[in-house]
Amino acid sequence: MRDCIYGLDVKVPLLDGSMVRYVNLDNAASTPPLVKVVDAITELAPLYSSVHRGTGFKSRLCTDAYDRAHEIIAEFVGVNTELNTVIFVKNATEAINKLSHRINIPEDSVVISTCMEHHSNDLPWRDHFRTLHVRVTDDGRFDEEHFDMLLRENAGKTALVTVTGASNVTGYIQPIYRLAMKAHEAGARIMVDAAQLAPHRRIDMKSDDDPEHLDFLVIAGHKMYAPYGTGALIGPKQEFLSSGPDYSGGGTVDMVTPDEVYWAGMPDRDEAGSPNVMGAIAMAVAAKTLMDKGLDTIAEHERILTAYALQKLGDMPGIHVYGETDPAKAHEKVGVIPFNLEGTDHALLAAIAGYEAGVGVRNGCFCAHPYVVKILKLDKSEIMSWQDQFKKGDKSRMPGMVRMSFGCYSNTEDVDRLMEALNMIKNGEYHGDYYQIPKTGEFVPKNFIDDYKPFWDPYEIEM
Ligand SMILES: Cc1ncc(COP(=O)(O)O)c(C=O)c1O
Numbered sequence: 023m024r025d026c027i028y029g030l031d032v033k034v035p036l037l038d039g040s041m042v043r044y045v046n047l048d049n050a051a052s053t054p055p056l057v058k059v060v061d062a063i064t065e066l067a068p069l070y071s072s073v074h075r076g077t078g079f080k081s082r083l084c085t086d087a088y089d090r091a092h093e094i095i096a097e098f099v100g101v102n103t104e105l106n107t108v109i110f111v112k113n114a115t116e117a118i119n120k121l122s123h124r125i126n127i128p129e130d131s132v133v134i135s136t137c138m139e140h141h142s143n144d145l146p147w148r149d150h151f152r153t154l155h156v157r158v159t160d161d162g163r164f165d166e167e168h169f170d171m172l173l174r175e176n177a178g179k180t181a182l183v184t185v186t187g188a189s190n191v192t193g194y195i196q197p198i199y200r201l202a203m204k205a206h207e208a209g210a211r212i213m214v215d216a217a218q219l220a221p222h223r224r225i226d227m228k229s230d231d232d233p234e235h236l237d238f239l240v241i242a243g244h245k246m247y248a249p250y251g252t253g254a255l256i257g258p259k260q261e262f263l264s265s266g267p268d269y270s271g272g273g274t275v276d277m278v279t280p281d282e283v284y285w286a287g288m289p290d291r292d293e294a295g296s297p298n299v300m301g302a303i304a305m306a307v308a309a310k311t312l313m314d315k316g317l318d319t320i321a322e323h324e325r326i327l328t329a330y331a332l333q334k335l336g337d338m339p340g341i342h343v344y345g346e347t348d349p350a351k352a353h354e355k356v357g358v359i360p361f362n363l364e365g366t367d368h369a370l371l372a373a374i375a376g377y378e379a380g381v382g383v384r385n386g387c388f389c390a391h392p393y394v395v396k397i398l399k400l401d402k403s404e405i406m407s408w409q410d411q412f413k414k415g416d417k418s419r420m421p422g423m424v425r426m427s428f429g430c431y432s433n434t435e436d437v438d439r440l441m442e443a444l445n446m447i448k449n450g451e452y453h454g455d456y457y458q459i460p461k462t463g464e465f466v467p468k469n470f471i472d473d474y475k476p477f478w479d480p481y482e483i484e485m
Contacts, residue, residue, distance in 0.1 A: 023315065023323075023431040027247070028055050030431065034380050034477075037454050037467055042380040045439045049245075050190050050218060050358050050427030051384055055304075056247040062307045063250065063300050073299050074273070074290075088299050091306035092289060095254050098309035099216075099239055100226035107262065107288035109255045110302045114217035114242040115142040117255035118184075120292065121213060121238055122146035123268040126261060131181035134172050134210070136164060136196075137396060138189050141389045143215040143240075147184060155392075156185075162192045162345045162397045169201070173208045180210040187219030191390050191425070192345030192397070193328075193358030195219065199234040206233050213238035217253075221246040221430070222324060222356040224317040227256065243305035246312065247429075252301030259288045269294035312430075320430040321353075327428055328352035331359055331437045338441070340364040340448055344397045344423060357428030360388075360397075366447060367458075368422040373465035374452045375424075379443035381436075386422040386463070395421060417463035 024030055033041040046054065066087070071080035073088045092108040101108075111117045119142075133147045136156040147153040154172050157165040164185075173180060183205040188195045198214050205212040213236075216225055220241040227236040238257040243250060266285055267274050274294045277284040285291050312320070329349035335341045336349070344360045346352070363371055372385035387394040395405060398421050408419040426440055446452055454467035475482070 023320070023429075024433070026056055026058065026311065026315070027429070027431045028057055028060055030054075035473075036380055037377045037470060045379075045381045045436045047426040047428070047432065047436060047440055048382045048384045049221075049429035049432065050388075050425065052244045052249055053221060053247045053429050055249055056308055056311050058311050059248045059250075059304045059307045063304055066300065066303060070300070072296060084299055087303050088297065091302040094306040094309055095241075096256070098220075098225070098313060099241070099256055100228065101239075101256055102230060105230050105258055105260075106227075106256060107259045107292075109257075109262070109289045109292045110297060110305075111253050111255055111293075112251055112298075113244065113253040114140075114215060114240050115253075117240040117242075117253050118143050118213075118215065119146045120255055120268055121240075121257065122150050124262055124265070124292070125182065125238075126264055127151070127181035130179075132176045132179045134169070134176070134180055134183045136169075136185055138162065138164060138191070138194070138393045139184075139186055139390065140190050140215065140217070141391070142217075143184055143186055147182075151181075158393065158396060160399070162189070162393065163194055164196050166197070166201075170204065173204060173210070177208060180205075180208055182213060183210050184213040184215065187214045187216040187225070188222065188356045188358070189345075189390075189393070190218045190358065191360055191388050191393055191423075193218075193355035193427075194345060195223070195355060198236065199228075202236055203233045206235075211237035213240070213257075215240050217242045217245055218356060218358070221312070221320075222317070223321055230258070243301060243308060246305070246308050248301075248304040248308035250298070250301040250304035252298050252305045254305070255292075262288050262292055267291050267294060271295055273297070315430070323430065324357040324428055324432075325352045327432055327434065327437065328355065328357045328359065330434055331357075331426065331428075334437060334441050335359065335361055338444060338448070341444065357432065358425060359427070360394075360423040360425045362423050363444060363448060367465070368424050369420075369458065369463055370456055370465045371424050371444075371447055373456060373467075374447050374454065375440065375443045377454055377467055377470070378452050379439060379446065381440050381443050383424055383426050383440065385424045386420065388423075388425060394423060398423070416460040418458050418460045420463045 034044045073085040095108045133151040133153045157168040202212045242253040329352035332349040368385040375381040456465040
Protein backbone atom coordinates (compact mmCIF):
# COMPACT_ATOMS: atom_id res chain seq x y z
CA MET A 23 0.00 0.00 0.00
CA ARG A 24 2.98 2.36 0.37
CA ASP A 25 2.69 3.56 -3.23
CA CYS A 26 -0.97 4.34 -2.61
CA ILE A 27 -0.33 6.93 0.10
CA TYR A 28 0.80 10.52 -0.16
CA GLY A 29 3.83 11.82 1.68
CA LEU A 30 5.56 8.71 2.97
CA ASP A 31 8.99 9.86 1.76
CA VAL A 32 8.76 13.32 3.27
CA LYS A 33 11.80 14.23 5.35
CA VAL A 34 11.40 16.42 8.40
CA PRO A 35 13.92 18.29 10.52
CA LEU A 36 15.12 17.05 13.89
CA LEU A 37 16.28 19.11 16.82
CA ASP A 38 19.95 18.75 15.73
CA GLY A 39 19.17 20.11 12.26
CA SER A 40 19.42 16.78 10.44
CA MET A 41 16.61 15.51 8.22
CA VAL A 42 14.92 12.11 8.48
CA ARG A 43 12.00 10.37 6.80
CA TYR A 44 8.90 11.11 8.85
CA VAL A 45 7.28 8.09 10.42
CA ASN A 46 3.60 8.48 11.15
CA LEU A 47 2.45 6.15 13.90
CA ASP A 48 -0.59 8.24 14.71
CA ASN A 49 -3.06 6.81 12.24
CA ALA A 50 -5.78 6.28 14.84
CA ALA A 51 -6.04 10.07 15.04
CA SER A 52 -6.06 10.67 11.31
CA THR A 53 -4.66 9.00 8.23
CA PRO A 54 -2.75 10.57 5.34
CA PRO A 55 -4.61 10.80 2.02
CA LEU A 56 -4.59 8.10 -0.59
CA VAL A 57 -2.98 9.10 -3.89
CA LYS A 58 -6.23 8.12 -5.61
CA VAL A 59 -8.16 10.47 -3.34
CA VAL A 60 -5.89 13.45 -3.95
CA ASP A 61 -5.83 12.75 -7.69
CA ALA A 62 -9.62 12.47 -7.85
CA ILE A 63 -10.03 15.78 -6.04
CA THR A 64 -7.39 17.53 -8.15
CA GLU A 65 -9.02 16.25 -11.32
CA LEU A 66 -12.42 17.34 -10.07
CA ALA A 67 -11.26 20.87 -9.21
CA PRO A 68 -11.66 22.30 -12.76
CA LEU A 69 -15.09 20.67 -12.97
CA TYR A 70 -16.27 21.62 -9.49
CA SER A 71 -19.64 23.26 -9.11
CA SER A 72 -22.57 23.31 -6.71
CA VAL A 73 -24.75 20.22 -6.53
CA HIS A 74 -28.49 19.58 -6.79
CA ARG A 75 -29.66 23.07 -7.64
CA GLY A 76 -27.59 23.82 -10.74
CA THR A 77 -28.57 23.07 -14.33
CA GLY A 78 -25.12 23.59 -15.89
CA PHE A 79 -22.97 20.66 -17.03
CA LYS A 80 -20.53 21.00 -14.12
CA SER A 81 -23.38 21.01 -11.62
CA ARG A 82 -24.89 17.96 -13.25
CA LEU A 83 -21.55 16.16 -13.20
CA CYS A 84 -20.90 17.01 -9.54
CA THR A 85 -24.44 16.10 -8.55
CA ASP A 86 -24.00 12.70 -10.17
CA ALA A 87 -20.64 12.20 -8.40
CA TYR A 88 -22.04 13.36 -5.05
CA ASP A 89 -25.13 11.14 -5.29
CA ARG A 90 -23.02 8.15 -6.28
CA ALA A 91 -20.73 8.80 -3.28
CA HIS A 92 -23.71 7.88 -1.06
CA GLU A 93 -24.12 4.60 -2.93
CA ILE A 94 -20.43 3.72 -2.66
CA ILE A 95 -20.45 4.31 1.10
CA ALA A 96 -23.57 2.13 1.35
CA GLU A 97 -21.74 -0.62 -0.54
CA PHE A 98 -18.68 -0.16 1.70
CA VAL A 99 -20.74 -0.93 4.80
CA GLY A 100 -23.02 -3.50 3.14
CA VAL A 101 -26.31 -1.75 3.75
CA ASN A 102 -29.55 -2.00 1.78
CA THR A 103 -30.28 1.42 0.27
CA GLU A 104 -33.95 0.74 -0.28
CA LEU A 105 -34.45 0.88 3.46
CA ASN A 106 -31.44 2.83 4.66
CA THR A 107 -29.80 6.14 4.02
CA VAL A 108 -26.25 7.47 4.04
CA ILE A 109 -26.07 10.98 5.50
CA PHE A 110 -22.86 12.91 4.93
CA VAL A 111 -21.71 14.95 7.90
CA LYS A 112 -18.43 16.49 9.01
CA ASN A 113 -16.94 13.68 11.08
CA ALA A 114 -17.84 10.85 13.46
CA THR A 115 -18.60 13.27 16.29
CA GLU A 116 -21.15 15.14 14.22
CA ALA A 117 -22.70 11.86 13.04
CA ILE A 118 -23.25 10.64 16.60
CA ASN A 119 -24.54 13.99 17.77
CA LYS A 120 -26.94 14.05 14.86
CA LEU A 121 -28.27 10.62 15.72
CA SER A 122 -28.65 11.56 19.39
CA HIS A 123 -30.91 14.43 18.25
CA ARG A 124 -32.75 12.56 15.54
CA ILE A 125 -33.34 9.10 16.98
CA ASN A 126 -36.95 8.46 17.82
CA ILE A 127 -36.91 7.06 21.30
CA PRO A 128 -38.76 8.23 24.38
CA GLU A 129 -36.76 10.58 26.55
CA ASP A 130 -37.02 8.25 29.52
CA SER A 131 -35.46 5.41 27.53
CA VAL A 132 -32.20 3.88 28.56
CA VAL A 133 -29.15 3.95 26.30
CA ILE A 134 -26.47 1.39 27.00
CA SER A 135 -22.99 2.59 26.14
CA THR A 136 -19.66 1.30 27.43
CA CYS A 137 -16.76 2.49 29.58
CA MET A 138 -14.39 2.16 26.62
CA GLU A 139 -16.01 4.76 24.37
CA HIS A 140 -14.41 7.77 22.80
CA HIS A 141 -16.07 10.84 24.36
CA SER A 142 -17.84 11.35 21.03
CA ASN A 143 -19.83 8.17 21.59
CA ASP A 144 -20.59 8.91 25.20
CA LEU A 145 -21.28 12.59 25.83
CA PRO A 146 -24.00 13.05 23.16
CA TRP A 147 -25.94 10.15 24.74
CA ARG A 148 -25.41 11.40 28.26
CA ASP A 149 -26.79 14.77 27.09
CA HIS A 150 -30.13 13.34 25.98
CA PHE A 151 -30.83 10.04 27.70
CA ARG A 152 -30.18 8.08 30.84
CA THR A 153 -26.99 6.37 29.76
CA LEU A 154 -25.63 3.27 31.41
CA HIS A 155 -22.09 2.12 30.85
CA VAL A 156 -20.96 -1.45 30.39
CA ARG A 157 -17.91 -2.07 32.56
CA VAL A 158 -14.54 -3.05 31.20
CA THR A 159 -12.32 -5.72 32.70
CA ASP A 160 -8.99 -4.87 34.36
CA ASP A 161 -7.16 -5.27 31.06
CA GLY A 162 -9.66 -3.02 29.32
CA ARG A 163 -11.88 -5.56 27.57
CA PHE A 164 -15.61 -5.13 27.09
CA ASP A 165 -17.32 -7.01 29.95
CA GLU A 166 -20.03 -8.92 28.14
CA GLU A 167 -21.45 -10.43 31.33
CA HIS A 168 -22.10 -6.94 32.63
CA PHE A 169 -23.66 -6.01 29.28
CA ASP A 170 -26.01 -9.00 29.56
CA MET A 171 -26.89 -7.95 33.09
CA LEU A 172 -27.65 -4.35 32.10
CA LEU A 173 -29.84 -5.58 29.26
CA ARG A 174 -31.71 -7.91 31.64
CA GLU A 175 -32.13 -5.25 34.32
CA ASN A 176 -33.43 -2.75 31.78
CA ALA A 177 -35.61 -5.09 29.79
CA GLY A 178 -38.26 -3.16 27.87
CA LYS A 179 -36.59 0.17 28.65
CA THR A 180 -33.39 -0.08 26.63
CA ALA A 181 -33.86 1.69 23.33
CA LEU A 182 -30.32 1.72 22.05
CA VAL A 183 -27.01 0.00 22.56
CA THR A 184 -24.12 2.13 21.35
CA VAL A 185 -20.67 0.65 21.17
CA THR A 186 -17.38 1.28 19.49
CA GLY A 187 -16.44 -1.22 16.79
CA ALA A 188 -12.78 -0.94 17.79
CA SER A 189 -11.30 1.02 20.66
CA ASN A 190 -9.12 3.99 19.81
CA VAL A 191 -7.11 3.32 23.00
CA THR A 192 -6.48 -0.43 23.10
CA GLY A 193 -7.60 -1.41 19.61
CA TYR A 194 -9.90 -4.09 21.03
CA ILE A 195 -12.56 -5.19 18.58
CA GLN A 196 -16.02 -5.72 20.02
CA PRO A 197 -18.26 -8.67 19.01
CA ILE A 198 -20.66 -6.29 17.30
CA TYR A 199 -22.80 -8.93 15.60
CA ARG A 200 -23.36 -10.88 18.81
CA LEU A 201 -24.16 -7.64 20.61
CA ALA A 202 -26.58 -6.71 17.82
CA MET A 203 -28.37 -10.02 18.27
CA LYS A 204 -28.62 -9.57 22.02
CA ALA A 205 -29.79 -5.95 21.65
CA HIS A 206 -32.50 -7.00 19.18
CA GLU A 207 -33.64 -9.84 21.39
CA ALA A 208 -34.09 -7.26 24.16
CA GLY A 209 -36.13 -4.99 21.86
CA ALA A 210 -33.31 -2.45 21.48
CA ARG A 211 -31.36 -1.27 18.46
CA ILE A 212 -27.62 -0.94 18.07
CA MET A 213 -25.34 1.81 16.85
CA VAL A 214 -21.74 1.00 16.06
CA ASP A 215 -19.14 3.74 16.17
CA ALA A 216 -16.97 2.37 13.40
CA ALA A 217 -14.60 5.36 13.22
CA GLN A 218 -11.68 3.10 14.18
CA LEU A 219 -12.97 -0.13 12.70
CA ALA A 220 -13.67 1.02 9.14
CA PRO A 221 -10.05 1.51 8.01
CA HIS A 222 -9.02 -1.88 9.40
CA ARG A 223 -11.84 -4.40 8.94
CA ARG A 224 -14.54 -5.24 6.44
CA ILE A 225 -17.90 -4.03 7.75
CA ASP A 226 -21.22 -5.55 6.84
CA MET A 227 -24.34 -3.98 8.35
CA LYS A 228 -26.25 -7.07 7.09
CA SER A 229 -29.80 -7.17 5.84
CA ASP A 230 -32.44 -5.39 7.89
CA ASP A 231 -34.24 -8.59 8.87
CA ASP A 232 -31.05 -10.33 10.02
CA PRO A 233 -30.83 -10.51 13.83
CA GLU A 234 -27.18 -9.43 13.45
CA HIS A 235 -28.13 -6.31 11.49
CA LEU A 236 -26.39 -3.12 12.64
CA ASP A 237 -29.11 -0.48 12.82
CA PHE A 238 -26.88 2.59 12.78
CA LEU A 239 -23.25 3.03 11.82
CA VAL A 240 -20.83 5.93 11.95
CA ILE A 241 -17.59 6.37 9.99
CA ALA A 242 -15.12 9.21 9.40
CA GLY A 243 -13.31 9.97 6.12
CA HIS A 244 -10.21 11.37 7.80
CA LYS A 245 -9.59 8.03 9.50
CA MET A 246 -9.86 6.14 6.22
CA TYR A 247 -7.39 8.04 4.05
CA ALA A 248 -9.72 10.84 2.92
CA PRO A 249 -9.03 13.83 5.19
CA TYR A 250 -11.38 16.22 3.43
CA GLY A 251 -13.87 16.91 6.19
CA THR A 252 -16.56 14.30 5.68
CA GLY A 253 -18.02 11.53 7.81
CA ALA A 254 -21.18 9.49 7.45
CA LEU A 255 -24.15 8.38 9.51
CA ILE A 256 -25.95 5.36 8.11
CA GLY A 257 -29.34 4.22 9.34
CA PRO A 258 -32.96 3.44 8.43
CA LYS A 259 -34.63 6.09 6.23
CA GLN A 260 -37.83 5.77 8.21
CA GLU A 261 -36.09 6.86 11.38
CA PHE A 262 -35.29 10.23 9.86
CA LEU A 263 -38.41 10.63 7.73
CA SER A 264 -40.71 10.57 10.72
CA SER A 265 -39.57 13.99 11.95
CA GLY A 266 -37.92 17.20 10.82
CA PRO A 267 -34.14 17.65 10.71
CA ASP A 268 -31.90 18.90 13.52
CA TYR A 269 -30.60 21.67 11.24
CA SER A 270 -33.17 23.22 8.95
CA GLY A 271 -32.72 25.54 6.00
CA GLY A 272 -31.67 25.30 2.38
CA GLY A 273 -31.50 21.83 0.92
CA THR A 274 -33.61 20.23 3.64
CA VAL A 275 -36.99 21.06 2.12
CA ASP A 276 -39.14 20.36 -0.91
CA MET A 277 -41.46 23.32 -0.43
CA VAL A 278 -41.91 26.18 2.01
CA THR A 279 -44.88 28.50 2.34
CA PRO A 280 -45.20 31.34 4.87
CA ASP A 281 -46.91 28.83 7.16
CA GLU A 282 -45.81 25.39 6.12
CA VAL A 283 -42.68 23.36 5.50
CA TYR A 284 -42.53 20.19 3.45
CA TRP A 285 -39.34 18.42 4.38
CA ALA A 286 -37.26 16.75 1.68
CA GLY A 287 -36.67 13.01 1.53
CA MET A 288 -33.48 11.32 2.65
CA PRO A 289 -30.62 12.09 2.72
CA ASP A 290 -31.34 15.71 1.71
CA ARG A 291 -33.45 16.35 4.82
CA ASP A 292 -30.40 15.76 6.99
CA GLU A 293 -27.72 17.36 4.84
CA ALA A 294 -28.55 21.01 5.49
CA GLY A 295 -26.97 23.74 3.39
CA SER A 296 -24.43 23.31 0.61
CA PRO A 297 -22.78 19.95 1.17
CA ASN A 298 -19.07 19.20 1.23
CA VAL A 299 -19.04 17.73 -2.26
CA MET A 300 -15.29 17.22 -2.45
CA GLY A 301 -15.21 15.65 1.01
CA ALA A 302 -17.94 13.17 0.14
CA ILE A 303 -16.29 12.24 -3.14
CA ALA A 304 -12.92 11.87 -1.40
CA MET A 305 -14.46 9.54 1.16
CA ALA A 306 -16.16 7.46 -1.53
CA VAL A 307 -12.93 7.14 -3.54
CA ALA A 308 -11.14 6.02 -0.35
CA ALA A 309 -13.87 3.48 0.40
CA LYS A 310 -13.68 2.14 -3.14
CA THR A 311 -9.88 1.87 -2.94
CA LEU A 312 -10.05 0.02 0.38
CA MET A 313 -12.62 -2.39 -1.08
CA ASP A 314 -10.47 -2.92 -4.20
CA LYS A 315 -7.31 -3.56 -2.16
CA GLY A 316 -9.27 -5.87 0.12
CA LEU A 317 -9.88 -5.14 3.78
CA ASP A 318 -9.13 -8.76 4.68
CA THR A 319 -5.67 -8.37 3.15
CA ILE A 320 -5.18 -5.10 5.01
CA ALA A 321 -6.32 -6.73 8.27
CA GLU A 322 -3.85 -9.57 7.82
CA HIS A 323 -0.97 -7.17 7.13
CA GLU A 324 -1.86 -5.17 10.23
CA ARG A 325 -2.14 -8.32 12.33
CA ILE A 326 1.42 -9.31 11.40
CA LEU A 327 2.68 -5.81 12.11
CA THR A 328 0.84 -5.58 15.44
CA ALA A 329 2.29 -8.93 16.50
CA TYR A 330 5.76 -7.69 15.51
CA ALA A 331 5.37 -4.49 17.53
CA LEU A 332 3.95 -6.30 20.58
CA GLN A 333 6.91 -8.67 20.48
CA LYS A 334 9.42 -5.81 20.26
CA LEU A 335 7.76 -3.84 23.05
CA GLY A 336 7.49 -6.98 25.19
CA ASP A 337 11.23 -7.58 24.80
CA MET A 338 12.14 -4.11 26.03
CA PRO A 339 12.60 -3.77 29.79
CA GLY A 340 10.72 -0.84 31.32
CA ILE A 341 7.94 -0.81 28.73
CA HIS A 342 4.43 -1.44 29.94
CA VAL A 343 1.91 -2.27 27.23
CA TYR A 344 -1.78 -1.83 28.11
CA GLY A 345 -4.54 -4.10 26.84
CA GLU A 346 -3.52 -7.14 24.83
CA THR A 347 0.20 -7.91 25.06
CA ASP A 348 0.32 -11.35 23.46
CA PRO A 349 1.54 -11.19 19.83
CA ALA A 350 -0.41 -14.38 19.11
CA LYS A 351 -3.63 -12.50 19.89
CA ALA A 352 -2.91 -9.56 17.61
CA HIS A 353 -5.93 -10.53 15.50
CA GLU A 354 -8.21 -9.56 18.41
CA LYS A 355 -7.44 -5.89 17.94
CA VAL A 356 -6.78 -3.30 15.28
CA GLY A 357 -3.26 -1.90 15.06
CA VAL A 358 -3.43 0.42 18.06
CA ILE A 359 -0.95 -0.12 20.91
CA PRO A 360 -0.88 2.00 24.08
CA PHE A 361 2.15 1.87 26.34
CA ASN A 362 4.30 3.71 28.85
CA LEU A 363 8.01 3.73 29.60
CA GLU A 364 8.77 3.45 33.28
CA GLY A 365 10.05 6.70 34.74
CA THR A 366 9.28 8.84 31.68
CA ASP A 367 6.26 11.08 31.40
CA HIS A 368 4.08 10.08 28.44
CA ALA A 369 4.10 13.65 27.15
CA LEU A 370 7.89 13.88 27.34
CA LEU A 371 8.30 10.57 25.52
CA ALA A 372 5.98 11.64 22.72
CA ALA A 373 7.80 14.99 22.43
CA ILE A 374 11.25 13.40 22.17
CA ALA A 375 9.99 10.87 19.60
CA GLY A 376 8.74 13.78 17.52
CA TYR A 377 11.61 16.24 17.94
CA GLU A 378 14.53 13.81 17.96
CA ALA A 379 13.43 10.74 16.01
CA GLY A 380 10.95 12.14 13.49
CA VAL A 381 8.28 9.74 14.72
CA GLY A 382 4.73 10.98 15.21
CA VAL A 383 2.83 9.31 18.04
CA ARG A 384 0.07 10.54 20.33
CA ASN A 385 -0.03 10.70 24.09
CA GLY A 386 -2.56 11.47 26.78
CA CYS A 387 -6.01 10.00 27.28
CA PHE A 388 -7.09 9.96 23.62
CA CYS A 389 -10.53 11.48 24.28
CA ALA A 390 -11.42 8.48 26.43
CA HIS A 391 -10.57 9.72 29.94
CA PRO A 392 -12.62 7.22 31.99
CA TYR A 393 -11.25 4.29 29.99
CA VAL A 394 -7.61 5.36 30.23
CA VAL A 395 -7.88 6.09 33.95
CA LYS A 396 -9.37 2.62 34.46
CA ILE A 397 -6.64 0.85 32.49
CA LEU A 398 -3.90 2.81 34.25
CA LYS A 399 -5.35 1.45 37.51
CA LEU A 400 -4.95 4.78 39.29
CA ASP A 401 -6.10 4.83 42.87
CA LYS A 402 -8.63 7.35 44.15
CA SER A 403 -6.06 9.65 45.78
CA GLU A 404 -3.97 9.81 42.59
CA ILE A 405 -7.09 10.67 40.60
CA MET A 406 -8.18 13.35 43.09
CA SER A 407 -4.72 14.84 43.15
CA TRP A 408 -4.34 15.36 39.38
CA GLN A 409 -7.94 16.43 39.04
CA ASP A 410 -7.45 19.12 41.69
CA GLN A 411 -4.41 20.35 39.82
CA PHE A 412 -6.29 20.21 36.52
CA LYS A 413 -9.11 22.30 37.98
CA LYS A 414 -6.54 24.99 38.77
CA GLY A 415 -5.58 25.08 35.09
CA ASP A 416 -2.47 22.92 35.39
CA LYS A 417 -2.39 19.86 33.13
CA SER A 418 1.17 18.87 33.90
CA ARG A 419 0.21 15.82 35.92
CA MET A 420 -2.54 14.54 33.63
CA PRO A 421 -2.24 10.76 33.46
CA GLY A 422 -1.87 9.14 30.10
CA MET A 423 -0.13 6.76 27.77
CA VAL A 424 1.71 6.86 24.48
CA ARG A 425 -0.11 5.33 21.54
CA MET A 426 1.34 3.94 18.35
CA SER A 427 -1.25 3.22 15.70
CA PHE A 428 -0.88 1.73 12.25
CA GLY A 429 -2.32 2.42 8.87
CA CYS A 430 -2.53 -0.08 6.01
CA TYR A 431 0.83 1.25 4.77
CA SER A 432 2.77 1.03 8.07
CA ASN A 433 5.70 -1.39 8.09
CA THR A 434 8.30 -2.97 10.37
CA GLU A 435 10.77 -0.20 9.54
CA ASP A 436 8.31 2.28 11.05
CA VAL A 437 8.07 0.19 14.21
CA ASP A 438 11.87 -0.15 14.38
CA ARG A 439 12.25 3.62 14.20
CA LEU A 440 10.04 4.02 17.24
CA MET A 441 11.89 1.23 19.04
CA GLU A 442 15.20 3.04 18.38
CA ALA A 443 13.67 6.20 19.81
CA LEU A 444 12.49 4.32 22.90
CA ASN A 445 15.99 2.93 23.42
CA MET A 446 17.46 6.40 23.07
CA ILE A 447 15.02 7.80 25.62
CA LYS A 448 15.47 4.85 28.01
CA ASN A 449 19.24 5.30 27.92
CA GLY A 450 18.97 9.05 28.45
CA GLU A 451 20.68 9.64 25.11
CA TYR A 452 18.41 12.41 23.89
CA HIS A 453 19.83 15.91 23.57
CA GLY A 454 17.02 18.39 24.02
CA ASP A 455 16.42 20.28 27.23
CA TYR A 456 12.64 19.94 27.53
CA TYR A 457 10.26 21.94 29.69
CA GLN A 458 6.59 21.37 30.30
CA ILE A 459 3.88 23.91 29.61
CA PRO A 460 1.45 23.56 32.55
CA LYS A 461 -1.52 24.93 30.58
CA THR A 462 -1.36 22.16 27.97
CA GLY A 463 0.80 19.52 29.64
CA GLU A 464 3.01 19.23 26.55
CA PHE A 465 6.80 19.24 26.57
CA VAL A 466 8.84 21.38 24.20
CA PRO A 467 12.60 21.76 23.81
CA LYS A 468 14.18 24.99 25.05
CA ASN A 469 15.60 27.41 22.48
CA PHE A 470 13.92 25.81 19.48
CA ILE A 471 11.31 27.23 17.15
CA ASP A 472 9.81 25.24 14.29
CA ASP A 473 10.29 26.75 10.85
CA TYR A 474 7.49 25.51 8.59
CA LYS A 475 8.17 27.93 5.72
CA PRO A 476 10.53 25.69 3.72
CA PHE A 477 7.86 22.98 3.75
CA TRP A 478 4.62 24.75 3.04
CA ASP A 479 3.25 28.21 3.38
CA PRO A 480 0.14 28.67 1.27
CA TYR A 481 -0.45 32.15 2.64
CA GLU A 482 2.77 33.41 1.06
CA ILE A 483 1.96 32.28 -2.50
CA GLU A 484 2.79 35.03 -4.98
CA MET A 485 -0.05 35.59 -7.39
C1 LIG B 1 -13.65 5.42 18.23
C2 LIG B 1 -13.78 6.86 17.84
N1 LIG B 1 -14.99 7.42 17.79
C3 LIG B 1 -15.17 8.69 17.46
C4 LIG B 1 -14.10 9.50 17.16
C5 LIG B 1 -14.34 10.93 16.77
O1 LIG B 1 -14.04 11.03 15.42
P1 LIG B 1 -14.05 12.41 14.64
O2 LIG B 1 -12.78 13.07 14.99
O3 LIG B 1 -14.14 12.00 13.21
O4 LIG B 1 -15.22 13.18 15.08
C6 LIG B 1 -12.82 8.97 17.20
C7 LIG B 1 -11.65 9.82 16.93
O5 LIG B 1 -10.54 9.55 17.31
C8 LIG B 1 -12.64 7.62 17.55
O6 LIG B 1 -11.44 7.07 17.59
